[in-house]
Amino acid sequence: MATSAPTAVAVTVAVTAAGKNQLFLGSFVDSAKLDELRYLHDAAVAVDAAGTIVAVEQPCDEQKARLTVLPRLGWAADAVEVHVAKPGQFFFPGFIDTHLHASQYPNVGIFGKSTLLDWLNTYTFPLEASLADPSKARQVYSRVIRKTLSHGTTCAAYYATVDVASTNLLADLCVAAGQRALVGRVCMDQLSPAYYRDESPEAALAATRASIAHISAIDPELALVRPVLTPRFAPSCSAPLMRGLGALAAEMPHLPIQTHISENTNEIALVRELFPPASTGALDDSYAAVYDAFGLLTDRTILAHGVHLSEAEADLIAARRAKVSHCPCSNSAITSGAARVRWLLDKHISCGLGTDMSGGYSPSVLEAARLAALVSRHVAMGGDEKAKLSVEEVLFLATRGGADVVGLADVVGAFAVGMHWDAQLVGLGDVNADGEVEGDRDEDNNVDVFGWETWPERVAKWVYNGDDRNTKRVWVKGRLVHERK
Amino acid sequence: MATSAPTAVAVTVAVTAAGKNQLFLGSFVDSAKLDELRYLHDAAVAVDAAGTIVAVEQPCDEQKARLTVLPRLGWAADAVEVHVAKPGQFFFPGFIDTHLHASQYPNVGIFGKSTLLDWLNTYTFPLEASLADPSKARQVYSRVIRKTLSHGTTCAAYYATVDVASTNLLADLCVAAGQRALVGRVCMDQLSPAYYRDESPEAALAATRASIAHISAIDPELALVRPVLTPRFAPSCSAPLMRGLGALAAEMPHLPIQTHISENTNEIALVRELFPPASTGALDDSYAAVYDAFGLLTDRTILAHGVHLSEAEADLIAARRAKVSHCPCSNSAITSGAARVRWLLDKHISCGLGTDMSGGYSPSVLEAARLAALVSRHVAMGGDEKAKLSVEEVLFLATRGGADVVGLADVVGAFAVGMHWDAQLVGLGDVNADGEVEGDRDEDNNVDVFGWETWPERVAKWVYNGDDRNTKRVWVKGRLVHERK
CATH class of the missing domain: 3.20.20.140 (Metal-dependent hydrolases)
Structure with a gap:
């Protein structure tokens, strides 16, 4: 079967998942319940090599994570891949x-x-x-x-x-x-x-x-x-x-x-x-x-x-x-x-x-x-x-x-210890005082943020005018599966 | 008034419009009537320095345009700016x-x-x-x-x-x-x-x-x-x-x-x-x-x-x-x-x-x-x-x-002699046999064309999944007012 070769390779990749411990830092948004989003700012989420969330800490910056979270998890400091969301960006469940x-x-x-x-x-x-x-x-x-x-x-x-x-x-x-x-x-x-x-x-x-x-x-x-x-x-x-x-x-x-x-x-x-x-x-x-x-x-x-x-x-x-x-x-x-x-x-x-x-x-x-x-x-x-x-x-x-x-309520859909890291990094566009979008070509997008919006308003702008340009990176089970150039 | 200076400059730009004769070549799509689009392929549209459409020819490539249309308009061959839509792209009214x-x-x-x-x-x-x-x-x-x-x-x-x-x-x-x-x-x-x-x-x-x-x-x-x-x-x-x-x-x-x-x-x-x-x-x-x-x-x-x-x-x-x-x-x-x-x-x-x-x-x-x-x-x-x-x-x-x-039925909205060149160049994304999008970064877009679609189907795909990424260039009264990098 002509298609079996790449599949075999792929299975290996999937089974090993991310293959490394990861630490995500910044703002995290997920659903607390049907009509309420949870906003975790200045937070840290630790994801193990199998792609499972093993810690959610707030407030927590990289320094604090290295001093407290990593030792608690028994992770060597140099064996962790760190991902930091830029200001205004947020991690959201896939x-x-x-x-x-x-x-x-x-x-x-x-x-x-x-x-x-x-x-x-x-x-x-x-x-x-x-x-x-x-x-x-x-x-x-x-x-x-x-x-x-x-x-x-x-x-x-x-x-x-x-x-x-x-x-x-x-x-x-x-x-x-x-x-x-x-x-x-x-x-x-x-x-x-x-x-x-x-x-x-x-x-x-x-x-x-x-x-x-x-x-x-x-x-x-x-x-x-x-x-x-x-x-x-x-x-x-x-x-x-x-x-x-x-x-x-x-x-x-x-x-x-x-x-x-x-x-x-x-x-x-x-x-x-x-x-x-x-x-x-x-x-x-x-x-x-x-x-x-x-x-x-x-x-x-x-x-x-x-x-x-x-x-x-x-x-x-x-x-x-x-x-x-x-x-x-x-x-x-x-x-x-x-x-x-x-x-x-x-x-x-x-x-x-x-x-x-x-x-x-x-x-x-x-x-x-x-x-x-x-x-x-x-x-x-x-x-x-x-x-x-x-x-x-x-x-x-x-x-x-x-x-x-789809029968995965305990596995994906939110940022909780024990769930898998199926997530996206969302970024919107910041408009400066001249009405120009800040940043480089990567900031080309359809959501303009003027800076005076509340976080719920930013999220509403994303829902109504967002598209794939705002989805900067995507992970499944800890593995990076999409990244915008 | 602090804002008057740039205005004065701008008026000059606008009044001179494009300032040059232009020739557009490729596919043109506009409305023939309420329920019918007109598809003009292998066509040429000539736009004068004031931004007015002065010729619509079909079929017409650049060579034919230079041999017949330009002389008829009395335009010197070297005083014309030529814009050619790529295959699959089309000009559409603004x-x-x-x-x-x-x-x-x-x-x-x-x-x-x-x-x-x-x-x-x-x-x-x-x-x-x-x-x-x-x-x-x-x-x-x-x-x-x-x-x-x-x-x-x-x-x-x-x-x-x-x-x-x-x-x-x-x-x-x-x-x-x-x-x-x-x-x-x-x-x-x-x-x-x-x-x-x-x-x-x-x-x-x-x-x-x-x-x-x-x-x-x-x-x-x-x-x-x-x-x-x-x-x-x-x-x-x-x-x-x-x-x-x-x-x-x-x-x-x-x-x-x-x-x-x-x-x-x-x-x-x-x-x-x-x-x-x-x-x-x-x-x-x-x-x-x-x-x-x-x-x-x-x-x-x-x-x-x-x-x-x-x-x-x-x-x-x-x-x-x-x-x-x-x-x-x-x-x-x-x-x-x-x-x-x-x-x-x-x-x-x-x-x-x-x-x-x-x-x-x-x-x-x-x-x-x-x-x-x-x-x-x-x-x-x-x-x-x-x-x-x-x-x-x-x-x-x-x-x-x-x-x-808006009271401009005779001025804009279609490609006809006497109307102004208010137009956009639309490009969709071509998917190759491996499911990849062809072309460079500029082809990043949300409309995937597999190649077997009819022209009306391509246009339907644009309407239902298109966005500003498909609008490559925009002209008003002959003047280029937007171009995607």
Whole structure:
């Protein structure tokens, strides 16, 4: 296999993680809770060679760290790599993209006036099918990993395609690039063109097992990359396939599950038609009940969209402790609807953000956070004033919320001892008295800071006008995986 | 006056425009009509020393241009500056920002969960008032001009503040930077804090005349910068002030007028309360009828927002041939509502796009175009499928639509003989077979082109993921006013 050589090297790199002790100094911002950011200024975070945070100290400068923190950790002073954020810069947890189709990346922005079902046939299935060509798959997957890393996405829940080899290649490339990922081979054995679907439920399950085996082999501890059971969505999976996937989910309780739910009203009608409760033994004729009937609505399940869920469905999702990936860019772009995130959160349903490329047009979780805030205001326009999501709330969804959605709540999403160092260094642009941006070419950016802003205002400016230019460096599990030149 | 010296120099620069004949070669894209872009590949556009387009030829390369176009124009071969777009790059008309508050630029992204009336008092009036400090005004206005130029905004309809001196400074700085602009001193003599309003209707009118006189002096032919009558919005203007501004509009029929209308439901209720028809002689108790009663609803009037207009108001606006500036970023951000642009267009009301900083969070008209498309889909979610705006339509609004809104339909917005060369050179990023972006550091950008896209797909990618990095060069009236390093 032509692609195995670089993979082998990459695994070594990933397993050794950063390979050195590191000390990060400066300002740190993360979510204390849903509606509150924590600002740690003049602080120090120590990260061990495995990429785990072993100390968070405040106040603490380099001198104090060397005098107190390093000795306590038993670290030799000359065996520590020190990273100091410049004034105004801050470390922020890496973003978690809880739903995106790596295979659709080349189509971002290309959707015309379509909605879900015609969008799939017109734009999506032909592109996904074409990635059975390994050189094209390598080109596209290399790019989507590099691009999302550059936007600060340290963990991505990817859908690949039906094709096993290129799905495995995506996992290989994630390991090589050092991006934490869930990688799912897409299961679909009906209602798509003959050129792009699993031949039978049995073939789909065998292909799924093959991909799980590959990913488990390249990252045996699932330290960086995990396989994820991926029934595309109910309409494209036959009942036998759904049943088989439910059995697989029970057989492999360490695996997450991802699928779509209730994105579009025509889709919902189609599910009702395809899966009458009498045939599945479902609780009722709702979309959520279909997944539940097949054992796929679990506390490991990531449900993308959930735009048009009924009260009863949301209660069922809450009862099963399944998670929701909110994809505002996609829901607006292909006119799916405006998801009621506050309503889901009030039901204690765990929510994160997804770019949902290429239903969503942007590779940026920051853009998804911005749109989540804006779409919540469109929900509020309908009369529910408290639907509005704040800057603090959308950043929670982008980090800690997303971490919980992908099953990594204890591992990433904040700066706490025992969690991994999945982080980004954020820098904004300072405007001087002449209206010029200070600093060199590296300061080219879209966020102008005049100097009189509070820290929460700086963060709001980042959320509303920031982009990948503000993400100066990105680390996953302590390893530097992206740096702006 | 400390600021007059650079102004004098700047006027000279502006009046001489480019100062040389220029030939542009490559691909040109502009709006043929509302829903159709024109693609002119392998074309040549000749621009004379005054910045006016004097020839559009296709097909035409440099050799053909030198053999046929230059002799026809009587241009010496060695007195022409030649600009060639690289393959994949294209010239596009400069964007027209039909509504923004230059004075609010430092607050972009800072609005919390506020809506219009509390947003004004909490965030906006204090900032605007602070720009009476000339050094702060210079810092802010320098930056907003530089920033909007970098995003391809060749013409901006600016609100400044109540303060005459700093409003005049904004006009000076526009002339110096070469940005085409409407510059309005804000008229407001009621319902704002005592620290920030005109002392009386008479004082407001005198201050307005003073600013008009200054701008007319620095640009006597109003070639680049024009004064614009600017009643902030009905609630902040007394009836005598509105009446005085109506008289001024009649006295100076060459001046445009700009104001806000029907942005927020509380604002509309306030207008109804403040201006009962019996007191104004208005046709009815609508917001539009108030402006009409005072002679301010004309074919030179730019109405920002128009989110909640009634059928009768829209008909009145159409009858008066007044224009609408659609500000989707603002309307979503401060939860004003979703303007029905298709409905306005169907009534033959001329519409353009406004960033409306800082109700809007972004300095980019491209972002406004993107949000116009998305917000139109939120209108469509309400059931009106044809409300959706296409990529072609939002780009029309951003250029030719905007040009008509600011009274420059014959001057800018497209590439036609007799129009001015207000243009931007757009470049996207090419991804090679390894998923790497081709080219040097300058190619750092957020739009990845894989090479198999059609031209309309490339343009869609630009609209949905593009930013100022894609705007390589910007010209106004033939003069190069921005270039990315």
